[in-house]
Amino acid sequence: MLLFLTSTLLSAVRLALGASCSCSATSIPIHVDALVPKDPTDMFAGLKSNASSLRRVDATYDIYGVFCQPEGVSSDTVQILVHGITYTSQYWSPPVEEFRNYSYAAFACTRGLPSLAIDSLGVGLSTRPANASDVQFPTASQAVSRLARHLKTTSILPGVRAFKNVVGIGHSAGSATLNFGAISEGRDSPFDALVLTGLLSVAPGALPAVNSLGVPAADVEPLRWAGLDPNYITVTDRSFFYPPNTNSFSPRMLKFDNFTKDVGMTGIFAQAPVTSLGNQFTGPVVEIVGSEDQLFCVGTRCADVPTLIASERVLWPDAKSFDVVVVDGSGHDLNLDFFALKAFDTFVGFVQQFTSGT
Numbered sequence: 105m106l107l108f109l110t111s112t113l114l115s116a117v118r119l120a121l122g123a124s125c126s127c128s129a130t131s132i133p134i135h136v137d138a139l140v141p142k143d144p145t146d147m148f149a150g151l152k153s154n155a156s157s158l159r160r161v162d163a164t165y166d167i168y169g170v171f172c173q174p175e176g177v178s179s180d181t182v183q184i185l186v187h188g189i190t191y192t193s194q195y196w197s198p199p200v201e202e203f204r205n206y207s208y209a210a211f212a213c214t215r216g217l218p219s220l221a222i223d224s225l226g227v228g229l230s231t232r233p234a235n236a237s238d239v240q241f242p243t244a245s246q247a248v249s250r251l252a253r254h255l256k257t258t259s260i261l262p263g264v265r266a267f268k269n270v271v272g273i274g275h276s277a278g279s280a281t282l283n284f285g286a287i288s289e290g291r292d293s294p295f296d297a298l299v300l301t302g303l304l305s306v307a308p309g310a311l312p313a314v315n316s317l318g319v320p321a322a323d324v325e326p327l328r329w330a331g332l333d334p335n336y337i338t339v340t341d342r343s344f345f346y347p348p349n350t351n352s353f354s355p356r357m358l359k360f361d362n363f364t365k366d367v368g369m370t371g372i373f374a375q376a377p378v379t380s381l382g383n384q385f386t387g388p389v390v391e392i393v394g395s396e397d398q399l400f401c402v403g404t405r406c407a408d409v410p411t412l413i414a415s416e417r418v419l420w421p422d423a424k425s426f427d428v429v430v431v432d433g434s435g436h437d438l439n440l441d442f443f444a445l446k447a448f449d450t451f452v453g454f455v456q457q458f459t460s461g462t
């Protein structure tokens with residue numbers, strides 16, 4: 105009895121401090137039925153293709169996710185967090201003590217915002233189709249959108265009710281996955297708002313070719329990946345995900361990142377230029393990049409923010425609001441360097457602004 109009272113008191117105290125969060129892992133079966141280009145290197149992911157160059161993928165996949173929520177506080181809003189290529193849900197909460205300062209899931213949770221950080225289709229603990237070419241933007245994006253609809257209609261865990269608002273927060277290819285959904289679903293998108301980090305639109309030919317960045321995962325770490333379709337790739341040199349100035353991040357983070365890397369797919373890499381197509385998404389949108397992003401802020405692209413906003417905004421003509429923020433000092437992986445807390449504050453600020461009064 106005494107024990108019970110004490111723990112109740114303790115949790116009340118933790119709540120008062122706003123620091124108490126609970127997280128649970130879950131796996132949700134999602135049915136996907138989508139047309140993908142027969143050629144996974146089609147840079148527009150089939151959106152400009154005729155029927156004869158498309159094929160159907162019709163399958164049910166398990167999508168793994170870590171759901172975190174503030175204890176005792178209910179929220180109408182949930183954030184779906186979608187990592188980038190060669191990462192997993194762990195990108196949003198790297199589990200080494202020093203990296204406590206790098207957990208967006210914890211940062212948002214202590215500010216009252218629940219999140220579901222997923223492993224994308226084909227990655228981590230989500231289903232990995234035998235054929236990597238079954239994972240392209242049309243299938244990966246549909247899985248995320250159907251998950252968003254699921255969160256709006258169904259309780260995903262005991263005691264967690266369906267949510268009214270779902271905000272999509274992506275990083276890099278995860279942002280491109282959400283962007284693809286905005287293009288393919290437009291005003292029918294289940295997302296109420298999008299926070300796209302580590303991504304700007306990609307002109308055809310603007311990013312380095314797949315084979316200069318990615319190598320077949322089976323060749324890199326046979327112990328983990330022998331026998332995988334060679335279109336499952338990974339990245340061994342991860343330094344270009346960080347700012348060029350090595351004082352901007354912990355060398356231990358880079359090592360941890362290298363040892364916990366996962367796979368990506370040739371198709372997802374090759375289809376990045378699909379982000380140069382416009383869309384009819386109607387919710388509010390922000391793109392957030394690091395000033396030191398070695399993939400997207402090359403040259404002077406991010407130096408003149410008003411010009412950058414003007415050029416990106418034309419792709420989102422129906423968005424309720426549109427903005428681009430360049431976080432000073434951050435690299436491509438905004439969550440993993442010493443500027444992470446500043447980036448997180450920016451993400452949370454937009455989520456709160458986008459969902460206030462709804």
Ligand SMILES: *[C@@H]1O[C@H](CO)[C@@H](O)[C@H](O)[C@H]1NC(C)=O
Pocket residue numbers: 153154156157
């Ligand atoms: C369909 O697209 C393919 C590949 O781009 C092309 O070779 C073929 O001629 C097209 N077929 C029709 C009927 O337009």
Ligand SMILES: *[C@@H]1O[C@H](CO)[C@@H](O)[C@H](O)[C@H]1NC(C)=O
Pocket residue numbers: 202205
């Ligand atoms: C983590 O953040 C706290 C402030 O929230 C700071 O005092 C501490 O030095 C940070 N730790 C590291 C390793 O950066």
Ligand SMILES: *[C@@H]1O[C@H](CO)[C@@H](O)[C@H](O)[C@H]1NC(C)=O
Pocket residue numbers: 159234235236237238333
């Ligand atoms: C993946 O599926 C496509 C379309 O059916 C096929 O052309 C390709 O050979 C398959 N790849 C592997 C590795 O099975």
Ligand SMILES: *[C@@H]1O[C@H](CO)[C@@H](O)[C@H](O)[C@H]1NC(C)=O
Pocket residue numbers: 324325340358359362363
């Ligand atoms: C990254 O990990 C690979 C093993 O996958 C290892 O061979 C390589 O030395 C590591 N690189 C760094 C910079 O830690």
